[in-house]
Amino acid sequence: MKVLLEENSYGKQVFSMAGTITEKILDRHIIEGEKKPGAEIALRIDNTLTQDATGTMAYLQFEAIGIDRVRTEFSVSFVDHNMLQTDFKNADDHRYLQSVAQRYGIYFSKPGNGICHQVFLERFAKPGNTLIGSDSHTPTAGGIGCFAMGAGGLDVACAMAGAPFRIKYPKIVGIHLTGKLQPWVSAKDVILEILRRLDVKGGVGKVLEYFGEGVKTLSVTDRATIANMGTETGATTSIFPSDEITREFLRSQGREDQWIELLPDENAEYDEIIEIDLSAIEPMVALPHSPGNVVKVREAGKIKVDQVAIGSCTNSSLRDLKVVANVLKDRTVCSDLHVTISPGSRQVVEHLIESGEYRYLVRAGVRILENACGPCIGMGAAPNSGGVSVRTFNRNFKGRTGTADAQVYLVSPETAVATAITGYLTDPRELGEFPKFTMPEKFFINDNMILKPLPEEEARKVQIVRGPNIAPLPTFDPISDTLTGKVLIKVEDNITTDHIMPAGAKVLPLRSNIPEISKFVFESLDGNFYHKAKENNGGFIVAGENYGQGSSREHAALAPKYLGIKAVIAKSFARIHQANLINFGIVPLTFANPEDYDGIDEMDELEIYIGDLQGECTLYNRTKEKKIKLTHSLSRLDAEILKTGGKLPWIKKTAEKGNAK
Numbered sequence: 001m002k003v004l005l006e007e008n009s010y011g012k013q014v015f016s017m018a019g020t021i022t023e024k025i026l027d028r029h030i031i032e033g034e035k036k037p038g039a040e041i042a043l044r045i046d047n048t049l050t051q052d053a054t055g056t057m058a059y060l061q062f063e064a065i066g067i068d069r070v071r072t073e074f075s076v077s078f079v080d081h082n083m084l085q086t087d088f089k090n091a092d093d094h095r096y097l098q099s100v101a102q103r104y105g106i107y108f109s110k111p112g113n114g115i116c117h118q119v120f121l122e123r124f125a126k127p128g129n130t131l132i133g134s135d136s137h138t139p140t141a142g143g144i145g146c147f148a149m150g151a152g153g154l155d156v157a158c159a160m161a162g163a164p165f166r167i168k169y170p171k172i173v174g175i176h177l178t179g180k181l182q183p184w185v186s187a188k189d190v191i192l193e194i195l196r197r198l199d200v201k202g203g204v205g206k207v208l209e210y211f212g213e214g215v216k217t218l219s220v221t222d223r224a225t226i227a228n229m230g231t232e233t234g235a236t237t238s239i240f241p242s243d244e245i246t247r248e249f250l251r252s253q254g255r256e257d258q259w260i261e262l263l264p265d266e267n268a269e270y271d272e273i274i275e276i277d278l279s280a281i282e283p284m285v286a287l288p289h290s291p292g293n294v295v296k297v298r299e300a301g302k303i304k305v306d307q308v309a310i311g312s313c314t315n316s317s318l319r320d321l322k323v324v325a326n327v328l329k330d331r332t333v334c335s336d337l338h339v340t341i342s343p344g345s346r347q348v349v350e351h352l353i354e355s356g357e358y359r360y361l362v363r364a365g366v367r368i369l370e371n372a373c374g375p376c377i378g379m380g381a382a383p384n385s386g387g388v389s390v391r392t393f394n395r396n397f398k399g400r401t402g403t404a405d406a407q408v409y410l411v412s413p414e415t416a417v418a419t420a421i422t423g424y425l426t427d428p429r430e431l432g433e434f435p436k437f438t439m440p441e442k443f444f445i446n447d448n449m450i451l452k453p454l455p456e457e458e459a460r461k462v463q464i465v466r467g468p469n470i471a472p473l474p475t476f477d478p479i480s481d482t483l484t485g486k487v488l489i490k491v492e493d494n495i496t497t498d499h500i501m502p503a504g505a506k507v508l509p510l511r512s513n514i515p516e517i518s519k520f521v522f523e524s525l526d527g528n529f530y531h532k533a534k535e536n537n538g539g540f541i542v543a544g545e546n547y548g549q550g551s552s553r554e555h556a557a558l559a560p561k562y563l564g565i566k567a568v569i570a571k572s573f574a575r576i577h578q579a580n581l582i583n584f585g586i587v588p589l590t591f592a593n594p595e596d597y598d599g600i601d602e603m604d605e606l607e608i609y610i611g612d613l614q615g616e617c618t619l620y621n622r623t624k625e626k627k628i629k630l631t632h633s634l635s636r637l638d639a640e641i642l643k644t645g646g647k648l649p650w651i652k653k654t655a656e657k658g659n660a661k
């Protein structure tokens with residue numbers, strides 16, 4: 001039965017069929033569109049977050065929009081990715097980010113304060129709010145009942161300017177948790193089990209909403225681990241209820257006043273249900289080179305390991321590092337391997353120091369790195385040649401560590417520490433009794449590395465600092481009705497944005513400089529791509545399923561656009577990347593018949609009639625003298641944005657039209 005709840009502040013009638021948490025939050029934030037899976041909706045966004053690697057571009061875009069101050073309830077800028085400061089570049093970016101935050105009324109979490117998602121969970125995330133972040137693991141805040149989505153930097157810039165965020169209304173998958181995890185098994189094993197079932201595109205177009213008695217057995221940081229890595233299924237987001245455990249967490253962070261109860265109704269209807277018995281889950285591992293390539297640890301065989309890396313936004317909470325510390329107490333890590341730990345936040349570190357557990361790590365022979373993404377994004381601690389690295393992180397794409405032939409296995413902190421002791425991938429249950437430890441009732445609260453927004457008058461006086469690494473934004477022209485050019489690269493299924501636009505210590509510092517970073521596009525797949533694109537004046541990319549999975553980095557659209565890429569013709573696209581392609585004026589087209597993928601080869605000359613992008617488009621392969629039918633999932637607005645050459649020119653044009661009236 002449809003029940004009228006209220007009118008939201010946009011005058012839109014809010015109905016609820018039978019409330020899932022997702023519907024309850026979306027109902028209150030929807031500005032436009034139908035509650036029908038697949039239909040485009042526009043959502044009001046309460047909060048935004050950025051991190052430095054995507055943030056510089058997002059704020060350059062925000063500046064280009066020309067608003068005096070952010071229009072969200074609050075926005076936060078973090079520095080946690082690009083931390084090496086091997087020369088002026090990162091340091092310049094950090095100064096720029098700090099000054100831009102102060103200028104526009106944004107919280108600024110200084111480098112060293114921690115990983116964006118961990119700090120956001122501890123100090124900012126609010127149940128019932130909507131959040132978008134220029135990082136694909138923004139759904140971590142789903143652990144506290146916040147509807148949090150990854151997005152391209154330009155979409156975050158627009159949300160900061162008060163614009164709604166558009167997504168396809170998701171299918172709501174209820175993940176029914178029963179039972180209780182056994183000792184040595186933890187939240188990471190749960191999400192790895194879900195990835196085993198859904199693989200890296202089973203969540204596309206869906207929200208993974210957790211419910212059932214089993215939810216009560218998981219802490220907020222356990223839930224955050226699960227929500228974090230839900231991203232790897234391709235899901236729009238993941239969300240947990242906000243219950244008494246959430247309230248307790250907020251109380252322990254001195255934020256109980258921000259708690260609201262958010263539970264699904266008894267008769268909540270889900271589009272699909274997945275049953276997970278927590279008691280039956282065993283330690284799991286994702287084998288190289290995909291987070292979806294999951295098996296039980298005990299079935300993975302005897303694998304000798306060179307490196308163990310613990311941390312990342314998936315597994316760097318106090319609970320996780322306490323487990324590691326207490327297992328390592330009075331032990332030494334295996335002499336054959338190297339172990340690193342990157343704690344999630346200063347709060348985590350302060351507690352480990354206070355409890356004395358930090359000492360267990362130091363004595364055991366662990367390298368403790370700074371509170372940042374670090375090895376997860378290839379910023380240091382790259383494995384040795386052909387090395388085997390066991391990591392508590394969320395991605396094991398080939399080459400992401402910085403070592404092209406490294407083999408990365410993704411596991412829980414329990415499995416990682418057991419492996420660190422034995423030197424082989426080890427089922428932690430072999431270690432005997434699970435260690436005892438206690439969690440603090442109240443966390444140490446010290447926000448002295450978070451700069452608060454300045455009052456308006458003061459903010460207006462702030463000078464924005466720009467170093468030579470901050471290149472101006474490139475501008476792009478409207479798109480014509482017919483696109484011509486050569487296929488510059490043909491790639492397989494599940495190509496990640498790490499393949500398209502690598503990160504790591506060499507490339508990450510160039511994130512604010514599109515002409516420079518564009519030299520690395522597709523570097524790992526075709527070292528000659530940049531020159532090919534230049535020589536041919538751009539062209540096309542042909543791809544398989546799930547093109548652009550993984551990171552939200554809009555550089556994976558912006559840099560190819562800069563090289564003249566006109567369209568990507570794929571079997572299907574990952575959500576955030578498709579949005580980024582539209583934002584930067586690259587047309588995302590799909591094969592009407594997927595087998596036509598076989599009818600195009602690299603360097604074929606194509607002519608594609610797109611017209612006004614309403615309905616089907618035709619591709620004529622001049623080389624093979626063959627026609628192919630193409631389609632797309634673009635809304636009218638997407639088409640309009642694309643034809644104008646991308647979102648920034650579209651905003652400009654729309655604003656000019658508005659002024660002319």
Ligand code: MIC
Pocket residue numbers: 053054081134135136137150377503550551552553
């Ligand atoms: C990642 O995990 O790949 C990143 C680095 O956090 C990216 C963002 C980026 O590329 O800057 C993400 O997940 O969106």
Ligand code: SF4
Pocket residue numbers: 081115135137312313314372373376377393394
């Ligand atoms: Fe940072 Fe890794 Fe998390 Fe990305 S996945 S935000 S690089 S810790």
